[in-house]
Amino acid sequence: MTDSQTTRNTTRPLQVRPPGRRAAWAIGGVVAAALLLSQSLKVIPAGYVGVVFSAFSGVKSGVRQEGIHLLMPFVDRVNLYDARLQEVTLAHNINDGDEGAIRARSQEGLDITADVTVQFRIDRAKAAILHKELGRNYLQTVIRPQVRSKVRDAIGQFSAADLISTQRQAVEASITTALRQVFERNNLVLDSVLLRELRIPDSVAKAIEQKQTAEQQVAVEKNRLQQANISAQRAVVEAEGAAKASVAKARGEAEALSLRGRALRENPQLIQLTVAEKLSPGIQTVMLPSDGNFLLDVANLTKPKTGN
Template identity: 70%
Template sequence: MTNSGNDNDRGSSPLRPNPVNNPSGPPSRPQIRLSPRLGWVLGGVLLAGVVVSQSIRVIPAGFVGVVFSALSGVKPIPLEAGLHFVMPFVDGVTLYDARLQEVTLARETAQTDEGSIRARSKEGLDITADVTIQFRIDRSKAAILHRELGRNYINTVLRPQVRSKVRDSIGQFGAADLISNQRTQLETSITTELEKAFTRNNLILDAILLRELKIPESVANAIEEKQTAEQQVAVEKNRLQQAEISAQRDVVQAQGKAKAAIETAKGEAEALSLRGRALKENPQLIQLTVAERLAPGIQTVMLPSDGNFLLDLKSFGTQTLPKAPATPAKPAN
């Protein structure tokens, strides 16, 4: 059995709209209308925010800002670090890093065609150089750099110049000199040439570092053998020089002794000559000399034969000569 009244009840349920009794459906929400004046205010605020954001530029520390004006072109004075106001929608600011930068041309940092610099030495041998360049832009000439080179100046100017100057400088030296005692001279030559190129392009070269110089292994071995032989020759020369110095020292010492002996002999001869002359001129000095050289135990002195005689020094002064016997007187006739 069906209850026909149920359909009618469902149709007239208060929870559902009755299309018959309420043909307009659910009640509509009230619509919000903005006044034209409020719209102009909001538009003005939004436009002011855009204008302010376009007129304020903040330059970070270590950077400079180059201003390009749509009316006058690149402005000559760059903006230093800090807050700056520019003409909105007319001036554009390009940032340049003014801090110390470095570029490395080496095998481990190779990108596309960038890598170690290959050059030829003075005798035509292949030399491979790994180089690091430290530089900075000229802050006062950043506008000229921007106008003439642009932000890609590292790839358009710096790298090609470094490669060219390093090749030219290596070509002035021999391979043996580059790996032995003229590495510093090579760095000086590269630095001199790069400073000229960097100055023309408003860059400042801070330092150039030769990280590694490579030559063919066979050439390196030959150079090493040559240097070893030269060192041995130098050692032998040093020994020979030491022997010569020792011999010269002995000769000098012998000459000194000979000169000393000669001078001593001369002195003695001159002394004897002077003494002989003195004795000749003063014969009495002979007796004095003999007396001085006699031993203390000898009691007599030998004197010259011309009227001199042997003198008994011990009895001298204590004894008298014996008297001659008296001659008897002759009787008178």
């Protein structure tokens, strides 16, 4: 080897690998770990429950409650369901697709329009069954159509006059009973049914009001007649009582006179006693008991003697 070749070999620069490839691998590892961690952990917010769907086994039976849960990454997926109190309102001023308020017919076939609010919640313990059988669209597939159906059925059991007057609570009770059974079958919990308004045609409402007014007037007249009859019966009873009292008094007086007469006949001295009672105190007399019945003049007996 010549000196010139040695010089060229010693002056050739060293080749060093760039550091960017290692950093890229490190960053990629961090991103992969973060992605894996995000797929492994799931936070269930307050008021919700989670239903886990596995790519291997389908919907899992358990329900995940509020908090942080560990999942199998890229295999398990959590579906959140709101377990808080919810409500659906069917009313004439609510945009609800084809119709808002519920249109029904009364017992006699009159058109009735009802505004209804239903408050409900899902059954937390059965959220997995709900997800498997109904899915997230249970509001459209079960709740709305069933509310309409049960409200129509309940309204059809009553007359229009009863619906707008005395049977409103009975209608709510009938709807509540029917809907509670449907909700339980579909893993839902019914909280309450609020019958907000019942509307009937104005002409029918006016006729019903006139009929009710007439019935009230008849009831008032019947009440007055009953009161008059009661007063008359009371007067008759009082008159009969007074008559009976008079008869009893007369009978008593007659019996008293009869007894007095008998006593005078049996005891002649009582005659002198009676006369004395009548004359007293105007005439001063005294009756002395003796075998000879007589009266003594007290004035003559008490008169002072005069000299001869």
